[in-house]
Amino acid sequence: MRKTRNQVALIVESGEPREVMHFALLLGYGASAVNPYLAIETLEDRLRDGAFPQEYSWDKVFKSYMKAIDKGLLKDLLQNGNFDAAELPGRADL
Numbered sequence: 829m830r831k832t833r834n835q836v837a838l839i840v841e842s843g844e845p846r847e848v849m850h851f852a853l854l855l856g857y858g859a860s861a862v863n864p865y866l867a868i869e870t871l872e873d874r875l876r877d878g879a880f881p882q883e884y885s886w887d888k889v890f891k892s893y894m895k896a897i898d899k900g901l902l903k904d905l906l907q908n909g910n911f912d913a914a915e916l917p918g919r920a921d922l
Contacts (some may be wrong), residue, residue: 841865848900856900867893 840859845851845864854862875889
């Protein structure tokens with residue numbers, strides 16, 4: 829029997845994931861990537877409405893959100909003992 833799961837990627841494009849736990853659940857179910865389009869659109873709207881300080885650019889807001897999600901996932905995975913940092917490709921910089 830051939831294993832095909834390693835030959836495909838599951839990309840989730842959803843408006844539902846907003847918090848670290850949402851991302852962790854999707855990744856736990858096998859998603860390779862998550863596109864939280866509604867969270868991103870909400871950040872854009874809040875920036876446009878002045879919810880962030882004037883000196884914040886879109887780039888800074890977006891990078892801050894993604895960094896928070898990345899750090900939260902790393903913390904969650906390490907606390908649960910499922911992974912160690914060496915097993916998380918591209919996440920050694922966190």
